[in-house]
Amino acid sequence: MPRALIVDDEAGIRFALKRWFERQQWTVDEAEDGNAALALLRSSTDGATPYDVVVCDLHLPYLSGEAIVGLMRNENPELARRIILTTGDAVTDAEPGSILAEHAFVLQKPFDLATLKETVAKVTAG
Numbered sequence: 076m077p078r079a080l081i082v083d084d085e086a087g088i089r090f091a092l093k094r095w096f097e098r099q100q101w102t103v104d105e106a107e108d109g110n111a112a113l114a115l116l117r118s119s120t121d122g123a124t125p126y127d128v129v130v131c132d133l134h135l136p137y138l139s140g141e142a143i144v145g146l147m148r149n150e151n152p153e154l155a156r157r158i159i160l161t162t163g164d165a166v167t168d169a170e171p172g173s174i175l176a177e178h179a180f181v182l183q184k185p186f187d188l189a190t191l192k193e194t195v196a197k198v199t200a201g
Contacts, residue, residue: 077199078102082112082131082140083161095188099108109138116147116154126157127195128198130191133162133174141174157198160188 079101081092086107093103104126106112112135118125133140140160147155159180167183175181179193 076100076102077127078125080104080106080112080126080129080131082106082109082129083134084108084132084135088132092191095191099192106138109140109143113138113144113146116143117150121131126154129154129158130170131158131160131162133160137168144174144178159191159194159198183191 077100079096081089081096081103082105083089083092084107089105090108093105096103104115106115112129112131116125116129126137131140131143140158140162144155144158144160147158156179158178159182160174160178161182161184162175163184164175165183170176180188180198182194
């Protein structure tokens with residue numbers, strides 16, 4: 076069964092995303108802040124990528140989504156490529172060179188489930 080990690084400080088968003096993934100037959104873990112997410116991302120003891128997809132809010136308590144992506148790019152580049160960043164910030168007007176302009180998978184909130192499904196398919200395709 077594929078595994079997903081949902082990282083968002085808003086419980087309602089975590090709940091909705093977890094429910095959607097579980098309906099798609101995924102195993103889901105949740106984190107409400109950047110530190111908890113980082114602990115889960117580093118939890119693999121055999122060096123394998125612990126998650127097939129990570130849906131991570133950009134603005135989190137303690138450690139931002141941008142910082143998480145940066146750390147994972149250094150520690151586990153394969154996992155970094157599986158992170159979908161979500162944000163309420165304007166993605167189309169993102170500053171050149173910023174994480175929103177540079178990261179492969181960014182969803183602007185609110186996003187619909189069809190867009191999420193399409194993005195998850197791209198991430199898991201390799």
